[in-house]
Amino acid sequence: MSVLPIRVLGDPVLREETKPVDEITDELRALVANMFETMYLAKGIGLAAPQVGRTERIAVVDVDGQKFTIINPEIVSSSSKTAKSEEGCLSIPDVYGDVERPMSVKVRALDIDGRDFEIEADELLGRCLQHEIDHLHGKLFLDYMSVLKRRSALNKWAKEKDKYPGFIRHLEDDPSLEHEHPDEEL
Ligand SMILES: [Zn+2]
Secondary structure, eight states: OOOOOEEOTTOGGGGSOOBOOOOOOHHHHHHHHHHHHHHHHTTBSEEEGGGGTOOBSEEEEEETTEEEEEEEEEEEEEOSOEEEEEEBOTTSTTOOEEEEEESEEEEEEEOTTSOEEEEEEEHHHHHHHHHHHHHTTTOOGGGGSOHHHHHHHHHHHHHHGGGSGGGEEOGGGOGGGSSOOSSOBO
C-alpha cells in the first residue's frame, strides 16, 4: 500500500464529475486500499477519488469504526429535517465552516466486491457520506456557505495555499498535520 498525494482547492480535478465504475479490477482494489491508508494518515474520516486526482466514482469513509467503501453511491432519500455543523476537508486544510445538510440520508452503493448495499445514516456518518458524495460530483462544502462566510474562508485559504505548490499536499511533510485538530476532516 502507499500513501497518495492529496489534491487541494485549486486543482480542477476537484470540480470534475466522476465516472461510474463498471468493473471492479485489482487496480481499483489497490486504489481503495491506498485511499484508506491516505485517509488514516491524514487523520480524515472520509476521502473521495477526486481528492487523490482520480475520476472514478469511489469514496471511502471510516466514522468511529463504521467503515465503508462506496462505489457509484447515490442518495436515495434524505430527511427534510436539517442540521448545521462545522465541516473541514482534507483538500482545504485548516479551513472550516458551518454547513447545513439533511440530518439523515439513505445511500445505495456497491461495495468493493461489487455487491449492492444500503446505509441509513445520521449524525456524523450521515454528514460524512453527503460530503464525500458531493466530492464525486465536483461539489465542495464551501459551496453551501453564505457569500460572506465563504469569502472569509477563501481569505484564510489564500494564506494557506502557498504551502501546497501545484495544488498537491504531500502528507509526509505536511505542516498542518503537526498539530491536532479539534474538528473532523472529510
Ligand atoms: Zn472533503
